[in-house]
Amino acid sequence: MVDAIDIELIRFLKDNSRLSFADLGRKINLSPSAVRDRVQKMEDLGIIQKYGITIDNKKLGYDLEAFILLKIFPGQLKHILEIIKDFPEVKEAHRITGSQNIHLKVVLKNQIALQKLLDQLMVFGDTNTFLILSEI
């Protein structure tokens, strides 16, 4: 289904998703067409889900990043699952195990924006916020 060459392709695309099929082929000694077939196969199988970019949010004026754990109040879970991705500040949302049921990664301009977001989230459950100091 996926062989060692596919894993190599994934490795190079993870590092730079804008590499051309020709460039990828040169790196692993394969023709552009063969590379194309393999990449398309992985797209069709849903192994490659998306080609994206990483942005430096600080440089765009979003100086605050945080993880928020939510312990949703009884009966509110279905509702919050429907609306959580409509918050533009929420970049990632996961359901998790434990006494807290939702894990968010949020990006914000400043503490005031965080406060406003927490005010909104408080309606649905108890919040536990961890500010991100740096990437490692």
Added chain:
Amino acid sequence: MVDAIDIELIRFLKDNSRLSFADLGRKINLSPSAVRDRVQKMEDLGIIQKYGITIDNKKLGYDLEAFILLKIFPGQLKHILEIIKDFPEVKEAHRITGSQNIHLKVVLKNQIALQKLLDQLMVFGDTNTFLILSEI
């Protein structure tokens, strides 16, 4: 520094980083050269940090994803900061505020792999693990 057109370009590239400059130009009515100059400017400024892909780890046999909060033992922080990214299971690592100082996102084949990872991390601090049930 960055104007509304740059933000538009970022928006399209976030959705599909393999779009050609010509395609991007068609979407926002700009010449390929102009698009290229703007994108390169954002790369040079470090606003665009990386072109990457999103992988469906489950389809590659990595069925387990988790967040791990670490409360590092006194004197161990410097050491773990140096080695944490050498763990192949660790996909993201952040320093955070709170009584726990490090937040990890890890991807694993199964519970046994998680157990082995936790055994290694226990040396440096107390661990608190949240399994990821699903993305929202």
Added chain:
DNA sequence: ATTGAAACACCTCAATT
């Protein structure tokens, strides 16, 4: 900062191995 044009590279598809 943007446009336009020419040379070059790349992508795609079909035929072939």
Added chain:
DNA sequence: AATTGAGGTGTTTCAAT
């Protein structure tokens, strides 16, 4: 599955505005 070759498209560079 991979390669090859051909036609169409995209990219790059540079001069001009």
